[in-house]
Amino acid sequence: MDSLIQRKSQMISIIPLPRGIRAIKATWFLIFMCVAILYVHGLEHYTSIQFAYSMAVTFIITQVCHLIASLCDFFEEIAHVHTRYHGNYFNVLKSSLNVRHLSLVTLISIITYTFSEEVAFPRFSFRMNLLITLVCNLLCKHFGLQDPSLAAISEITEKKHLNVAHGLAWSYYVGYLKFVLPALKESVRAFNEENNNLLKSSEAGRLHILIPLSCRIHGDLKEGDKNLTFVKEVPPLCKDRGGIKKRVFKNNVYRILDEDHRPYYCIVEYATPLASLYEMSDVASAAFSKEDRIQQAKLFCRTLKDILENSVECHNAFRLVIYDDCRQYEGNGEHTLSEEILKHLKQQRSEEYDLCLRT
Structure with a gap:
């Protein structure tokens, strides 16, 4: 029995275990810390609506940058539509862009534009803008909104010979x-x-x-x-x-x-x-x-x-x-x-x- 336990312990020390949820916990901890700092230092000068509006604008900018990078993948993949996608252009689009994420960005952009005249855009300090940007990026990371496209993953695995x-x-x-x-x-x-x-x-x-x-x-x-x-x-x-x-x-x-x-x-x-x-x-x-x-x-x-x-x-x-x-x-x-x-x-x-x- 002892020898069996010892062998299992030795295997665990050599063979890596599946990754856990520490990265998720760290993400939420950092989000909590950033929100707490924003609340303590900014609530007395700005309203919650202004914070929400600023985060929405930051989110849109972040995701548009990600979308442009995905479009670059699309222009490369469309040249391989017959050899990689059996001539299906929709599969090229689906492999290069995340349609669900694009729909979410469009929806938030419409809502933000609708309320843009009612909410005065606040002029935050550099520190406040940095914290808001950090919160937006951490949320995007947690919900997978900035994950690499299927085309980008395929390119990485081919270049690194990981297929x-x-x-x-x-x-x-x-x-x-x-x-x-x-x-x-x-x-x-x-x-x-x-x-x-x-x-x-x-x-x-x-x-x-x-x-x-x-x-x-x-x-x-x-x-x-x-x-x-x-x-x-x-x-x-x-x-x-x-x-x-x-x-x-x-x-x-x-x-x-x-x-x-x-x-x-x-x-x-x-x-x-x-x-x-x-x-x-x-x-x-x-x-x-x-x-x-x-x-x-x-x-x-x-x-x-x-x-x-x-x-x-x-x-x-x-x-x-x-x-x-x-x-x-x-x-x-x-x-x-x-x-x-x-x-x-x-x-x-x-x-x-x-x-x-x-x-």
């Missing part, structure tokens, strides 16, 4: 691709010797990493597209990994049929970390929506592409196949996957053919 997608992409590279891709060339050579040079083109010998934006991953590619059929395994790579001796890493060759039922062959597999994104969107405690999932899938692709293109050992050993399969699950585009893979294979064949003609 889920960033961690998944690096984990996928360091824990798998970094040693599988450099060994793939030798595995393909051995496979071709045993299978009549089936993967003869350089494109077929690359690992085609499938990145569906829906993040839906099937155990067998045929479940996602009937034009794909498993053929055979490439000779596996055995490597000591994570305490497991001679852990086996396999890659599979698939046959892809085009619209004329002509066969093409290549090494294909899903980017398995996308399965984590899909599962997260099904768990309520993860607070991960479908829109978040699609956005993270795009960022995963961008991050992985940057990592692999800057990796010398992985050069010319991969091909990222990104496709939007959302319409596939709406009853359309049942051969989206095979069509995307064939685009890459046919493009490479055309380039190799042109190169042969030149030489």
Whole structure:
């Protein structure tokens, strides 16, 4: 029992606990102190209505400044309306501006303007103005009226590499691709010797990493597209990994049929970390929506592409196949996957053919 308590105590001393409400308590304490000072030093010279009017004006100025900063985010986000917001301009507005806060500022502005002729605007001292401004900002902080917009949060997480997608992409590279891709060339050579040079083109010998934006991953590619059929395994790579001796890493060759039922062959597999994104969107405690999932899938692709293109050992050993399969699950585009893979294979064949003609 004592050892269990000791282990729990040790964990608490290492693992940070969720943040509490001390910041809220400090906010209200400072508000109380400022109001008390204003009451003691200002009530004998000014009326409560003058104080309220001055605070309303200060609040409007504070929030208008915040609104202008949000408009700057809006002009940036509108340039990404198709890639980040699916062409929905209202989502751009909602991501950049807080409509509820804007409505509150408008309402207070109308009320303040209505009573502006009846209330003489007081000329407070610098100290009184400072206290009123401080109270307004503390109230805005407490009620979340100056929280960063969704667009600003997204920009921060992308610049600081704090996205889920960033961690998944690096984990996928360091824990798998970094040693599988450099060994793939030798595995393909051995496979071709045993299978009549089936993967003869350089494109077929690359690992085609499938990145569906829906993040839906099937155990067998045929479940996602009937034009794909498993053929055979490439000779596996055995490597000591994570305490497991001679852990086996396999890659599979698939046959892809085009619209004329002509066969093409290549090494294909899903980017398995996308399965984590899909599962997260099904768990309520993860607070991960479908829109978040699609956005993270795009960022995963961008991050992985940057990592692999800057990796010398992985050069010319991969091909990222990104496709939007959302319409596939709406009853359309049942051969989206095979069509995307064939685009890459046919493009490479055309380039190799042109190169042969030149030489």
